[in-house]
Amino acid sequence: MTEKKIRVLVAKPGLDGHDRGAKVVARALRDAGMEVIYTGLRQTPEMIAEAALQEDVDVVGLSILSGAHMALTPRLLELLKYNGQSHVKIFIGGIIPDEDSHRLKEMGVTGVYGPGASTEDIIRDVKLAVTG
Amino acid sequence: MNYSQAVLSGDRLALARLLTQVENEAPEGRAALIELFPHTGQAHLIGVTGAPGTGKSSLVNQLTLHFRKTQNKRVAIVAVDPSSPFTGGAVLGDRVRMRDLSGDSGVFIRSMATRGSLGGLAQSTANMAQVFDAAGFDIVIIETVGAGQSEVDVARLAHTTLVVEAPGLGDDIQAIKAGILEIADILVVNKADRPGVENTEKSLKSMLELAHPTERVFQHHGQSTRVAAPKQDSSSALMWIPPIQRTVAIEGKGISELAQSITRHVTHLTHSGGWAIRERTRLEVELDSLIREKLVSRFRDEVPQKQYDDILEKVIQRELSPWEAAAMLTYE
Numbered sequence: 001m002t003e004k005k006i007r008v009l010v011a012k013p014g015l016d017g018h019d020r021g022a023k024v025v026a027r028a029l030r031d032a033g034m035e036v037i038y039t040g041l042r043q044t045p046e047m048i049a050e051a052a053l054q055e056d057v058d059v060v061g062l063s064i065l066s067g068a069h070m071a072l073t074p075r076l077l078e079l080l081k082y083n084g085q086s087h088v089k090i091f092i093g094g095i096i097p098d099e100d101s102h103r104l105k106e107m108g109v110t111g112v113y114g115p116g117a118s119t120e121d122i123i124r125d126v127k128l129a130v131t132g
Numbered sequence: 133m134n135y136s137q138a139v140l141s142g143d144r145l146a147l148a149r150l151l152t153q154v155e156n157e158a159p160e161g162r163a164a165l166i167e168l169f170p171h172t173g174q175a176h177l178i179g180v181t182g183a184p185g186t187g188k189s190s191l192v193n194q195l196t197l198h199f200r201k202t203q204n205k206r207v208a209i210v211a212v213d214p215s216s217p218f219t220g221g222a223v224l225g226d227r228v229r230m231r232d233l234s235g236d237s238g239v240f241i242r243s244m245a246t247r248g249s250l251g252g253l254a255q256s257t258a259n260m261a262q263v264f265d266a267a268g269f270d271i272v273i274i275e276t277v278g279a280g281q282s283e284v285d286v287a288r289l290a291h292t293t294l295v296v297e298a299p300g301l302g303d304d305i306q307a308i309k310a311g312i313l314e315i316a317d318i319l320v321v322n323k324a325d326r327p328g329v330e331n332t333e334k335s336l337k338s339m340l341e342l343a344h345p346t347e348r349v350f351q352h353h354g355q356s357t358r359v360a361a362p363k364q365d366s367s368s369a370l371m372w373i374p375p376i377q378r379t380v381a382i383e384g385k386g387i388s389e390l391a392q393s394i395t396r397h398v399t400h401l402t403h404s405g406g407w408a409i410r411e412r413t414r415l416e417v418e419l420d421s422l423i424r425e426k427l428v429s430r431f432r433d434e435v436p437q438k439q440y441d442d443i444l445e446k447v448i449q450r451e452l453s454p455w456e457a458a459a460m461l462t463y464e
């Protein structure tokens with residue numbers, strides 16, 4: 001039996017087209033030995049949930065710079081739950097005000113990261129969340 | 133959970149989870165493969181290979197749309213990308229080009245990393261294709277990593293192999309002539325709106341003519357001479373000459389002609405007996421490799437590590453040759 005790899009979906013929901021952050025994180029997770037499925041720009045929560053199901057990922061990382069995180073995230077959580085994937089851990093990176101960050105975590109988001117967050121922290125948190 | 137029952141009944145989550153078990157070569161995955169095996173052998177396996185950047189993923193996207201719209205076939209896609217040889221990590225980006233397929237329950241896309249395997253596929257790609265076959269997908273498309281010369285494993289797995297080229301690759305085309313073009317059932321010149329498409333097509337044609345003589349027109353001092361193809365006997369009437377299809381995948385051009393070629397190839401395989409031959413060869417190769425795996429593990433169980441290490445040490449000291457050592461260890 002081969003070693004179990006951590007599989008992460010990195011997605012960019014919403015309408016802003018800035019995907020540099022998502023690519024930096026994807027690359028960093030790859031260098032940490034994870035398998036990162038990159039979906040590209042302008043994904044709807046429906047598209048992200050479908051990809052998370054087909055790819056049987058452990059983690060979904062969202063990059064949201066448009067300010068729409070309070071609309072997009074609950075919808076994604078709902079879809080994952082509907083698909084039987086409540087175990088999937090959600091991480092969000094972007095411009096997220098502190099009060100929203102608290103509310104997102106209450107909803108079930110595992111980690112929220114703003115500008116200047118270190119990739120080492122993200123890698124550590126992802127590994128911890130998956131392996132327990 | 134009994135994966136095989138759930139997969140046969142169309143449970144997509146169970147299918148996704150079983151694919152993970154199969155990919156990780158977990159015992160549950162192996163058990164399900166055994167149960168699912170009687171349900172396999174129905175799907176048409178299409179391999180898509182070619183150099184990086186020739187547009188394989190975009191082509192798979194358009195072909196799948198075409199199969200869905202015009203033939204109402206259920207399509208599964210296994211997209212393979214390379215793992216890093218240093219960290220074992222991977223970025224799997226083929227889905228980026230396949231966003232048109234989102235929201236269609238008749239399509240299932242699964243990305244996989246090579247995990248150290250060479251040859252353009254991962255170790256368990258064939259088993260993943262079997263799972264999709266048993267799950268009732270009519271077509272399973274296997275997209276290899278961007279391949280160069282010898283990544284030809286896909287031809288052993290697929291019924292129909294598409295080799296994708298693009299104009300302007302220059303020397304690369306020359307370089308891959310010996311290896312990958314030989315496995316093509318259909319040659320696709322993608323990005324055919326780019327300059328140089330005639331040259332690409334011409335060099336592919338001349339390569340094919342060496343293997344399959346056809347009528348040719350020679351230009352000599354301004355005079356053209358027709359040379360008829362050699363007479364075909366009854367056996368070569370069943371011969372398949374790989375067609376060359378021009379496509380512009382991102383605009384959907386040439387896709388229905390390509391799909392027609394694929395259909396013609398299936399008809400050819402069924403009539404010529406090629407389908408049965410390919411199935412037989414594939415299963416034979418699989419059986420052989422499983423036997424090899426079993427024998428190696430039985431050997432490891434029977435021969436004490438100490439004995440193995442002692443003999444290895446003698447080989448390193450040049451006291452025994454590897455051939456003698458192998459004979460001793462296997463009690464020849």
